[in-house]
Amino acid sequence: MGIPMVDLKAQYAGLREEILEAIDQALQSMQLFLGPNVQALEDEFARYCGARHGIGVGSGTDALILALQAARIQPGDEVITTPWTFIATLEAIHHLGATPVLVDIDPRTYCLDTQQVAAKITPRTKALIPVHIYGHPADMNPLMELAAEYGLFVLEDAAQAHGAKYRGRTVGSLGHAAAFSFYLSKNLGAYGEAGMVTTDDDEIAQRVRMLRNHGDAARHQHEVIGFNSRLDEVQAAILRVKLKHLPEWIRLRQEHAASYNRNLAAVDVLTPFVATDVEHSFYLYTVRTAKRDRLTARLQEADIAFALHYQRPQYRQPACAHWALRPEDFPQCELASREVISLPMYPELTDQQIAHVCETVAEAVA
Numbered sequence: 279m280g281i282p283m284v285d286l287k288a289q290y291a292g293l294r295e296e297i298l299e300a301i302d303q304a305l306q307s308m309q310l311f312l313g314p315n316v317q318a319l320e321d322e323f324a325r326y327c328g329a330r331h332g333i334g335v336g337s338g339t340d341a342l343i344l345a346l347q348a349a350r351i352q353p354g355d356e357v358i359t360t361p362w363t364f365i366a367t368l369e370a371i372h373h374l375g376a377t378p379v380l381v382d383i384d385p386r387t388y389c390l391d392t393q394q395v396a397a398k399i400t401p402r403t404k405a406l407i408p409v410h411i412y413g414h415p416a417d418m419n420p421l422m423e424l425a426a427e428y429g430l431f432v433l434e435d436a437a438q439a440h441g442a443k444y445r446g447r448t449v450g451s452l453g454h455a456a457a458f459s460f461y462l463s464k465n466l467g468a469y470g471e472a473g474m475v476t477t478d479d480d481e482i483a484q485r486v487r488m489l490r491n492h493g494d495a496a497r498h499q500h501e502v503i504g505f506n507s508r509l510d511e512v513q514a515a516i517l518r519v520k521l522k523h524l525p526e527w528i529r530l531r532q533e534h535a536a537s538y539n540r541n542l543a544a545v546d547v548l549t550p551f552v553a554t555d556v557e558h559s560f561y562l563y564t565v566r567t568a569k570r571d572r573l574t575a576r577l578q579e580a581d582i583a584f585a586l587h588y589q590r591p592q593y594r595q596p597a598c599a600h601w602a603l604r605p606e607d608f609p610q611c612e613l614a615s616r617e618v619i620s621l622p623m624y625p626e627l628t629d630q631q632i633a634h635v636c637e638t639v640a641e642a643v644a
């Protein structure tokens with residue numbers, strides 16, 4: 279039997295009754311549009327993150343776009359972020375007409391290297407988007423200090439990091455706002471598209487609320503040009519069921535990561551680094567090896583899934599060619615793109631499966 283990257287069938291088997299009941303209740307009420315489940319999920323998820331507001335939107339990508347628009351990012355502005363992310367981070371900047379200014383990563387955490395940010399700030403810089411990649415929070419304190427000094431808006435891209443902690447605080451409450459994805463494979467995933475913005479800022483919250491619903495301030499009063507990006511009631515009902523299990527799922531992910539680390543201690547791969555005062559939520563368990571080709575071939579033979587995040591950093595994507603970014607400016611991303619490999623990670627993994635993956639890795643890199 280092979281081992282997948284995530285096992286959503288196993289998760290569903292454990293939740294089936296609760297989920298079907300929640301969907302049935304939502305459908306029986308036929309309140310399918312910004313109703314009680316969306317409101318309750320917004321409160322529950324914001325509380326989970328330690329933020330004052332949660333605003334449910336259509337996807338994580340929309341959460342980024344709407345938060346940037348709520349912060350009045352506009353054409354000509356520059357937004358500093360990392361190329362070591364999913365393309366959505368850059369798409370959001372592009373859709374606002376702004377320009378992404380990319381900084382290389384810290385090779386240990388794969389998050390943007392905060393030491394390099396100050397040198398990239400210009401009079402046009404208006405925002406920073408740190409990405410909590412793989413579930414490891416970016417080093418937020420130095421970024422918030424820079425933001426205070428230069429008057430910048432800080433948007434956490436927390437799409438991969440539900441439940442991760444930085445100095446005792448949960449991601450989603452660290453910047454001026456945060457964007458979450460509830461894409462199906464995420465630590466908290468819907469059965470369709472969904473996302474959320476969290477923030478302590480009343481004005482940002484109110485603007486995102488308007489923007490997600492055609493700029494509606496009151497019924498049929500369109501204050502600004504907005505979007506159709508409403509989180510639907512059925513997805514919210516499903517997410518509310520799953521949110522109750524999230525702390526336990528994250529605990530299991532952390533346990534599995536510890537088990538991987540133990541099994542790989544004497545194996546020639548670099549296991550994930552976790553900074554002091556950080557709780558990694560292990561959306562991905564990503565190791566590093568210079569023998570990646572041998573490893574991928576062996577995993578394929580053994581029917582063990584893997585993923586390469588990111589084999590092609592965003593500055594190498596055809597879609598980003600118009601920004602004329604140069605790979606030589608990102609030496610750490612270049613190295614990492616040749617060496618990283620993510621191994622199966624999901625709460626339902628068993629110790630035997632982890633041991634089997636690790637034996638296979640050990641054989642491949644011996």
Ligand SMILES: Cc1ncc(COP(=O)(O)O)c(C=O)c1O
Nearest residue numbers: 337338339364366437459460461
């Ligand atoms: C870092 C990051 N940002 C943004 C997104 C976009 O989220 P969505 O797929 O829900 O639009 C994703 C995920 O897929 C992601 O991994």
